[in-house]
Amino acid sequence: MTDATAHADTQQHHPVKLYLTVWVWLFILSACSYFVDYVGVQGLLRWSLIILFMLLKAGLIVAIFMHMAWERLTLIYAILLPPLLILVFVAIMVAESNYTLLTRVMNFASGT
Known part of the structure; x- marks a missing residue:
């Protein structure tokens, strides 16, 4: 067995369902962020919600797409x-x- 074959056998492949689920959650979190603006929430609550949704989206992207969860x-x-x-x-x-x-x-x- 060559070194390239051994490396290919040890790679971990994640199911497509995981990536699709993350994309759906990113879409939902973005929709929630836009909904905060649409409803007209003002003040500290508005910015807190927008930052919360932004951090959740960034966490999902980093954890799954950058493989940091593993x-x-x-x-x-x-x-x-x-x-x-x-x-x-x-x-x-x-x-x-x-x-x-x-x-x-x-x-x-x-x-x-």
Whole structure:
């Protein structure tokens, strides 16, 4: 058995029904998003619903079409690690902004 044949035998094929189901769910979520605009929901509820539907669609696309539902380590590195790093950088910026504010308050208070 050649290396190419061995690789072809170990590939996992997903049923077409799975992809069709995902496409139907993407259509339903898009319709719900458009329905929010059609009904005329306003304010924070409107944007919360639109973002919820957008995140659900993105999650379906990433999990199924990018095959991340079957690769746990890839999911961690590609989806969970970047937002975690962004939160760390935001925390660093918050700490630095508090230090800057404290320095300004101390300097301006002592100058008057």
